[in-house]
Amino acid sequence: MAWSIAPVLVAIRIGFNQGRSRSTFQGWSLRWYLHDPELSVLHDESLRQALLQSLQVSTLTMLVATPIGVALALGLARWRGRGSGAANLLMLFPLVTPEIVMGVSLFLVFDQLFGRFVPITFGTTTQVLGLVTFSISYVVIVVRGRLFAIGKDYEEAAMDLGASPAEALRRVLLPLLAPAIFAAFMIVFAIAIDDFVISAFLCVQxxxxxxxxxxSTARLAPSPSLNALATLMLVTSLAAIGLAVAVQRRFIAKREAGARSAIEDFARLEI
Known part of the structure; x- marks a missing residue:
């Protein structure tokens, strides 16, 4: 574990180096984040634009992939007819496909298929579409796991009390799925902001x-500002995952508290 974390900590430390050396630490400083008038993340236009592009692509991917993934999870959970097994297996395909194969395939689809019939420019749109295709499976897995834990009892009880299937979905099932949906949002965001292969294949300029x-920059003229930029991306990803875990824990604690309260109320009635 320590061996895995050590290189990351070294890279983060270089981002706070006072000097430009990437091998000799010369004291703590925010020079490469804020203070350097040319090379800091704040003042370097190319670094700032890369950070904004990552945030834009990951946010759009999160907003598109999660609702589609939730709908697919609900549909697959209810599909019991012929072809349901194949559909569930197909949904796992992006998870087992090497990402470079996925990137090349998406490039060919956009270039050969859409390029001939639908005018499309490689850029933010293709990056978002590619990352949505890649990340939907994660949403389906998270939401289906929650659906399996919930079961059908709540939904069936709501319909027994007169709720329509749509009302049971909107007023009962979706609120119960809310922590899993939020976790899926954050997971997709973390995957998209960290992606290199698909984003690189679907970007031209x-x-x-x-x-x-x-x-691209590390191969030419690396500076500690790259470490600072990578640190910002790492903190953003960790914050997204941490927020998802915190929401899940809060929801579980709230449910346990509600269960304890119900047991206590029942015990008082028995007395």
Missing amino acids: GCETVPIKIY
Whole structure:
């Protein structure tokens, strides 16, 4: 565990280095984040644009992929006819496909298929569409796991009390799924903001994300500002995952508190 974390900590430390050296630490400083008038993340236009592009692509991917994934999870959970097994297996395909294969395939689809019949420019749109295609499976897995834990009892009880299937979905099932949906939002955001392969294949010019910028610049004239940029991306990803975990824990604690309260009320009635 320590061996895995050590390189990350070293890279973060370099981002706070006072000097430009990437091998000798010369004291703590925010120079590469704020103070350097040319090379800091705040003042370097290319670094700032890469960060904004990453945030834009990951946010759009999150907003598009999660609702589609939730709808697919609900549909697959209710589909019991012929072909349901194949559909469930197909939904796992992006998870087991090497990302470079997925990136090449998406590039060919956009270039050969859409390029001939639908005018499309490689950039933010293709990056979002590619990452949505790649990340929907994660949403389906998270939401279906929650659906399996909930079961059908709540929904059936609501319909027994007169609710229509749509009302049971809107007023009973979706609120119970809310923590899983929020977790899916955050997971997709973290996946999209960290992606390199798909974003690189579906970008031509002017749409560099943080991973692409780090890769291209590190081969030419690396500076600690790249480490600062990578640290900002890491903190953003960790914050998204941490927020998802916190919401899940709060929901579980709230349910446990409600269950304890119900047991206590029942015990008082028995007395």
